[in-house]
Amino acid sequence: MHELQAELQRFKRDTQYYEAHREELLTQYPEQWIAVFNQQVVGAAPDFEQLLAVLEQSGIPVERTLIEHVTRKEELLIL
Amino acid sequence: MIRGYFSTQGTRRRPFIDAILQFPTLNDRSLDVKLLVDTGADRTILSPLDARRLARRFALDLTTLPQGAPSTGVGGRSNTRTLETVLIFDTFSLSILLTILDPPPGPLPRIPSLLGRDVLSHFALFLEERTNQVLLLEAHEADALPL
Numbered sequence: 001m002h003e004l005q006a007e008l009q010r011f012k013r014d015t016q017y018y019e020a021h022r023e024e025l026l027t028q029y030p031e032q033w034i035a036v037f038n039q040q041v042v043g044a045a046p047d048f049e050q051l052l053a054v055l056e057q058s059g060i061p062v063e064r065t066l067i068e069h070v071t072r073k074e075e076l077l078i079l
Numbered sequence: 080m081i082r083g084y085f086s087t088q089g090t091r092r093r094p095f096i097d098a099i100l101q102f103p104t105l106n107d108r109s110l111d112v113k114l115l116v117d118t119g120a121d122r123t124i125l126s127p128l129d130a131r132r133l134a135r136r137f138a139l140d141l142t143t144l145p146q147g148a149p150s151t152g153v154g155g156r157s158n159t160r161t162l163e164t165v166l167i168f169d170t171f172s173l174s175i176l177l178t179i180l181d182p183p184p185g186p187l188p189r190i191p192s193l194l195g196r197d198v199l200s201h202f203a204l205f206l207e208e209r210t211n212q213v214l215l216l217e218a219h220e221a222d223a224l225p226l
């Protein structure tokens with residue numbers, strides 16, 4: 001359980017990184033899917049499946065990676 | 080107390096909480112997720128995007144999982160699968176039956192995974208966008224509030 005709690009803290013730093021750098025990321029990767037791991041962008045692609053393939057080729061653990069679609073477009077969610 | 084945050088997606092700010100999902104029936108493999116706090120969701124839901132990460136990473140055929148009750152939302156009705164899961168927050172873990180939405184034909188919808196009332200019912204929920212606060216209070220913390 002200690003390992004998972006440490007992993008959760010690591011993942012939280014990645015979500016914080018994304019929130020803190022969102023404006024820069026919008027400029028660098030507009031309308032792209034990006035992957036953040038250890039507070040770095042480790043992959044970007046226009047398509048989600050393409051991004052997963054890039055991560056696998058790079059040996060990045062997909063299950064530990066924050067994946068976001070970087071957009072300024074309005075999308076209303078009513079779930 | 081478990082702390083979340085408001086995340087901006089497009090032009091909207093939405094409340095999220097980070098968590099780890101651990102799967103006892105998959106040799107305790109686990110998945111890091113950000114969960115949208117959704118008081119309208121009866122159950123905690125793994126989105127098709129996160130399900131795809133899980134399936135691809137662990138070569139898991141989601142169609143082999145037990146079928147769950149169909150899910151009905153504003154967007155329509157969807158078939159589901161279920162998976163025994165331990166949901167882990169900072170200081171709290173809970174065994175749940177995770178609901179996984181079957182992917183629709185075509186591109187995967189860009190909807191997040193949802194933190195539903197099966198988990199939220201264990202907490203008092205405090206949301207304040209003005210101060211960027213998303214808090215889940217455990218029972219003893221909620222009981223101490225002068226409400």
